[in-house]
Amino acid sequence: QVQLGESGGGLAQAGDSLRLSCAASGRPYSSHVLGWCRQGFGNKRELVAAIRWGSGRTYYADSVKGRFTISKDSAKNTVDLQMNSLQPEDTNVYYCAVGSGLDYCQYPLRGFAWGQGTQVTVSS
Numbered sequence: 358q359v360q361l362g363e364s365g366g367g368l369a370q371a372g373d374s375l376r377l378s379c380a381a382s383g384r385p386y387s388s389h390v391l392g393w394c395r396q397g398f399g400n401k402r403e404l405v406a407a408i409r410w411g412s413g414r415t416y417y418a419d420s421v422k423g424r425f426t427i428s429k430d431s432a433k434n435t436v437d438l439q440m441n442s443l444q445p446e447d448t449n450v451y452y453c454a455v456g457s458g459l460d461y462c463q464y465p466l467r468g469f470a471w472g473q474g475t476q477v478t479v480s481s
Contacts, residue, residue, distance in 0.1 A: 358469070359382055359383050359455060359469060359470045360381070360382040360383075360470055361379055361380070361381055361382070361453045361454070361455065361471060361472040362380045362382075362472060362473075363377060363379050363380075363451070363452075363453050363472040363473065364377070364378045364380070364475070365377035365438075365475060366476055366477045367477070368478050368479075368480070369478070369479050369480070370443075370479065370481075371443060371444055371445060371479055371480065372442060372443065373479070374439070374440060374442075374443065375440045375477060376437060376438065376439050377393065377438040377440070377451055377453075377475060378436070378437045378438075379393070379435060379436045379437070379438075379453030379472055380433070380434065381434040381435070381436075381455070382434075384431075384434050385410040385434065385455060386410065386411075387409075387410055387411025387412075388409070388410070388411060388457060389409070389410045389411075389455050389456070389457065389469070390407050390408070390409050390410070390455065390457065390458060390459060390461075391407065391408055391429070391453070391454070392404060392405070392406055392408065392427070392436075392453070392454060392459070392462070393405040393406050393407070393427070393438050393451050393452065393453055394451070394452045394454055394461070394462035395449040395451050395452070396449055396450060401463060402452065402462040402465065403418060403462055404416070404418055404459055404462040404463070405417075405418050405425065405462075406418070406421060406425050406426075406427040406438055407427065407459055408428070408436060410429065410431075413429065415427050416459060424442045424443075425438060425439065425441070426438070426439045426441075427439075436453065438451070443479045444479060445480065445481045446479075447477060448477060448478050448479050449476075449477060450474040450475065450477075451474065451475055451477055452474045453471070454468040454469075454470065454471045454472070455468065455470050456469055457469075
């Protein structure tokens with residue numbers, strides 16, 4: 358069972374950058390999708406960005422396209438989220454997760470593993 362640990366996050370001002378990192382305790386399968394979720398409207402988690410471990414294909418929420426970049430390091434079994442041009446509305450707790458598709462943010466039980474969450478706070 359893969360376990361996930363997050364690092365990064367913290368305080369930033371609007372326009373600043375932060376980097377989140379998620380380390381997996383073991384090597385994910387090539388079909389696994391690792392990504393970042395945050396609380397959205399109605400207290401439901403929404404997908405921010407995700408990457409398929411084998412192909413490296415990436416997925417982004419419309420709200421972060423062009424500002425956030427997700428990447429993986431296969432040697433370290435890590436997934437990073439580079440967040441540029443941060444805005445106050447990016448303030449949230451960010452959770453790293455792994456699953457077989459893109460729906461584990463919306464349906465948390467479909468996630469195989471979750472990180473503990475890391476706080477990102479952006480001031481204007």
